[in-house]
Amino acid sequence: MLGKLTWSAIPFDQPIPLVAGGVVIVALLAVLIWVVVKGHLPYLWREWITSVDHKRIGVMYVLLASVMFLRGGSDAILMRIQQAIAYQSQGYLPPEHYNQIFSAHGTIMIFFVAMPFVIGLMNLVVPLQLGVRDVAFPTLNSVGFWLTATGALLVNLSLVIGEFARTGWLAFPPLSGLVYSPGVGVDYYAWSLQISGVGTLVAGINLVTTVLKLRTRGMNYLRMPMFCWTTLASSLLMVAAFPILTATLAMLLLDRYLGFHFFTNEAGGNVMIFMNLIWAWGHPEVYILVLPAFGIFSEVVSTFSGKPLFGYRSMVLATMAICVISFMVWLHHFFTMGAGPDVNAIFGIASMIIAIPTGVKIYNWLFTMYGGRIRFTTPMLWSVGFMVTFIIGGLTGVLVAVPPADFILHNSMFLVAHFHNVIIGGVLFGAFAGFTYWFPKAFGFRLDERWGKAAFWCTFIGFYVTFIPLYAAGMLGMTRRMQHYDVAVWRPWMIVAVIGMAILTMAVVCQVVQLVVSIRNRESLRDRTGDPWDGRSLEWATSSPPPVFNFAISPDVRGEDAYWEMKAKARQQQFAHAQPEYQDIEMPRNSPTGFVCAFFASIMGFALIWHIWWMVILGLIGAWATFVVFAWRDHDEYVIPAADVARIDRANIEERRNLVSLAGSV
Amino acid sequence: MAIAATAGHGHGHGDPHHIGLVIEHPGPAPKRVVTGFGFWIFLLSDIVMFSCFFAAYAVLLGQTADGPKGAELFDQRNVAIETVCLLLSSFTCGMASIAADVRNRLWFYLAMAATGVLGLIFLALEFREFAALVARGAGPTRSAFLTAFFTLVGCHGLHVTAGILWLLTMMAQVFAKGFRADIMRRLLCFALFWHALDIIWVAVFSVVYLLGSTP
Numbered sequence: 001m002l003g004k005l006t007w008s009a010i011p012f013d014q015p016i017p018l019v020a021g022g023v024v025i026v027a028l029l030a031v032l033i034w035v036v037v038k039g040h041l042p043y044l045w046r047e048w049i050t051s052v053d054h055k056r057i058g059v060m061y062v063l064l065a066s067v068m069f070l071r072g073g074s075d076a077i078l079m080r081i082q083q084a085i086a087y088q089s090q091g092y093l094p095p096e097h098y099n100q101i102f103s104a105h106g107t108i109m110i111f112f113v114a115m116p117f118v119i120g121l122m123n124l125v126v127p128l129q130l131g132v133r134d135v136a137f138p139t140l141n142s143v144g145f146w147l148t149a150t151g152a153l154l155v156n157l158s159l160v161i162g163e164f165a166r167t168g169w170l171a172f173p174p175l176s177g178l179v180y181s182p183g184v185g186v187d188y189y190a191w192s193l194q195i196s197g198v199g200t201l202v203a204g205i206n207l208v209t210t211v212l213k214l215r216t217r218g219m220n221y222l223r224m225p226m227f228c229w230t231t232l233a234s235s236l237l238m239v240a241a242f243p244i245l246t247a248t249l250a251m252l253l254l255d256r257y258l259g260f261h262f263f264t265n266e267a268g269g270n271v272m273i274f275m276n277l278i279w280a281w282g283h284p285e286v287y288i289l290v291l292p293a294f295g296i297f298s299e300v301v302s303t304f305s306g307k308p309l310f311g312y313r314s315m316v317l318a319t320m321a322i323c324v325i326s327f328m329v330w331l332h333h334f335f336t337m338g339a340g341p342d343v344n345a346i347f348g349i350a351s352m353i354i355a356i357p358t359g360v361k362i363y364n365w366l367f368t369m370y371g372g373r374i375r376f377t378t379p380m381l382w383s384v385g386f387m388v389t390f391i392i393g394g395l396t397g398v399l400v401a402v403p404p405a406d407f408i409l410h411n412s413m414f415l416v417a418h419f420h421n422v423i424i425g426g427v428l429f430g431a432f433a434g435f436t437y438w439f440p441k442a443f444g445f446r447l448d449e450r451w452g453k454a455a456f457w458c459t460f461i462g463f464y465v466t467f468i469p470l471y472a473a474g475m476l477g478m479t480r481r482m483q484h485y486d487v488a489v490w491r492p493w494m495i496v497a498v499i500g501m502a503i504l505t506m507a508v509v510c511q512v513v514q515l516v517v518s519i520r521n522r523e524s525l526r527d528r529t530g531d532p533w534d535g536r537s538l539e540w541a542t543s544s545p546p547p548v549f550n551f552a553i554s555p556d557v558r559g560e561d562a563y564w565e566m567k568a569k570a571r572q573q574q575f576a577h578a579q580p581e582y583q584d585i586e587m588p589r590n591s592p593t594g595f596v597c598a599f600f601a602s603i604m605g606f607a608l609i610w611h612i613w614w615m616v617i618l619g620l621i622g623a624w625a626t627f628v629v630f631a632w633r634d635h636d637e638y639v640i641p642a643a644d645v646a647r648i649d650r651a652n653i654e655e656r657r658n659l660v661s662l663a664g665s666v
Numbered sequence: 667m668a669i670a671a672t673a674g675h676g677h678g679h680g681d682p683h684h685i686g687l688v689i690e691h692p693g694p695a696p697k698r699v700v701t702g703f704g705f706w707i708f709l710l711s712d713i714v715m716f717s718c719f720f721a722a723y724a725v726l727l728g729q730t731a732d733g734p735k736g737a738e739l740f741d742q743r744n745v746a747i748e749t750v751c752l753l754l755s756s757f758t759c760g761m762a763s764i765a766a767d768v769r770n771r772l773w774f775y776l777a778m779a780a781t782g783v784l785g786l787i788f789l790a791l792e793f794r795e796f797a798a799l800v801a802r803g804a805g806p807t808r809s810a811f812l813t814a815f816f817t818l819v820g821c822h823g824l825h826v827t828a829g830i831l832w833l834l835t836m837m838a839q840v841f842a843k844g845f846r847a848d849i850m851r852r853l854l855c856f857a858l859f860w861h862a863l864d865i866i867w868v869a870v871f872s873v874v875y876l877l878g879s880t881p
Contacts, residue, residue, distance in 0.1 A: 132694055136700050136704055137701075137704060201708075201711060204711075205704055205707045205708050205711070206704070208704075208707050209700060209703055209704040209707060212703065213694065213695040213699060213700045213703050213704075214694045214695065214700065215691055215693070215694065216693055216694065217690070217691065217692060217693035218690050218691055218693075219691050220689070220690070220691045221691075239707055239710065239711045239714075240710075240711070240714055242711070243711045243712065243714040243715035243718070244714060244715070244718050246715055247715045247716075247718035247719060248718065250817075251722065251817065254806075254813070254817060258806065258807070259806075259807040260806050260807060260813040260816075260817065261729075261731075261807065261809065261810040261813045262722060262726075262810065262813055262814070262817075264810075266731075267729075267731040267807075267808070267809050267810055267813075268726060268729025268730065268731045268809050268810030268811065269726075269729070269810045269813075270725060270726060270729065270810065273721070273722050273725055273726075277718055277721070277722075554693065557691075624831070628835060631835065631839065631852070632839070632842075634843070636848070
């Protein structure tokens, strides 16, 4: 009846996951009860859960990423403490638990923090920057988000029911095969990624179509803000790479569930297929994450330097070059696995070549700042911090791209330090820069600068204190994923790293305090004009938060830095005849399809993990029925009358006029 | 949809890179274009997924673990009939699209029904082939080669199954709602999907059954 699920699945004998899971459940219940008692549930259902508004979905993505960031960060703290004390001792985490923690940390940070964070920002910003009313497929957008949330739910469920994978974040076979991992850990891993992978694919298709087909009038390709270009490149990579992940995990699951022989040691299976396929997805994935971050830095640097982006066209070229070359370097992840010197050399050279367009970008940002009137706000600090940190990470990357060097450093702590250096220094700094930069657009008030800067400095210093020691330990021969060790020279570095971890924890505290303080002081931080930073692209041309239809009148773009020009023109003409003719606007109706679909997907995923076959069929039928019901409805749009549009828009125009005349008088 | 071409001097004033002639982007594309385009992107991603299974098949082709090889297993006549069914169904699917374009319900239902029946015959033949292989001990767990074979061909079969479910849903939608604009967009996507399955089958036929039966 319940497949493999019994009471023994709940880890009563392991206090750490049990307590952690218990705390999470109590916190969730408390939030739920508070929502219900306060009567917020109908509002949440109507305005958020069923929303197909790209801005709301973007905010929910970022919220999901932030919550999962706390979970992934807790795992990191546990690991650092373990390695600091596990010198010639077992530490406090038994091996099977430690292995789950580092697997969960990697899986969560990539799939459920970095991915939803950048997808959320792209969702929120790209339609605004393109001057359009929504993404190409609003309801699918909601489906994509909720499927991602389903994946996150399943990963967290493994904390209290059963176990998570002990195989590392990419679950290499044969270790992840049924023979060596008979438990449900790998199944939790694979099914949560399969389900959230569908969500990511949907998001990718949606964003590619939006950028290529839904630009406002005059928004030629070479007038798009840089963030739109990097979104396009990143979404193209999602569309091209995520199907590979789906296929690879499907093969692994077939091996595990039906006794197939893709990656087994018997009957002619070949694990190198898995290695090649998973990294043919895995390397583009890195660029899926970091390209949007590059876009964010481009926006931030140009806005806060008060200059157009230097070398816009070279930036576009560099972005698209990275997009293509990222598919030609995957083998550098396993130089040591016997491809031979010729193949290794080719992939080594390709890996070094990809550093060139990245270098182009760095110079472009520097030249954008050069001669500019720079304002060192929090987003700008993140950007400058990124440039310094990412260069170090990039240089160590070029170092390990040399096959002979890689033979020594492969799977060492040096590698761990390298990819944290690029992912924290690149993606995370970018995500935080974008978060602070676009927060006023999403919520209508700015974030507190003092706490934001404190968060930046703690992260910046904490990052170096944590990860430079890992470089050193790697050079001293320490391999990754060690539950304990007996080499005395590694110990001091592990202790320094745990101090760095403490500083990083303070940074997270600063972020939380920043949010609380800003919400409390929101009236004094209010952004009345919709353009708090003196921005250059179209998202600043509408109010903060924007109305559901984004723009009362679709903008007509005449050049790069569209909004900058509009402002210049408006200053000249003093809004002389700014009485536009408003028209009715058709907007997509909200729909519970995404939520209901994800509900059935959760049931199906859970049932698949525990081999509860009747429940699998139930979930499948439910998901299919949801789509048929969705397809059956007759009215998927509603009309906002011109009078309402006019009323909403005039208030904002008034605020803007005040701003322009103020600026004009100064 | 007119593309306004204006002399760069006046219109493209803010564009520092303009070279005399600026083609103004006309604004968001119509819904039909957007939907079709998005679905094309999906199909491309689906083809990427298939390419992984093709790659696995190519690598594992020789890994028969002392079991039967493709040449001993594949029945070319059966595969030929399957191919004819699918190619014909692509033709009837095209007929259905034309019937929908001219709003002819009778021909639409006839052509869709023919498409569905041909698809079902294809599935039945494939099922029979699979069952026969399993019965003679050449199931997917026998060797890595058969694992890759069953996965690749079965994945295509699953797509055809989903296609038939979609086909029935579309017939029901046209029956209940007629040739509305949104229904027409879905029909466009369905037709794209069905033709894409054909293209993938051509690759399956060539790579799996023709190349795979060389002794």
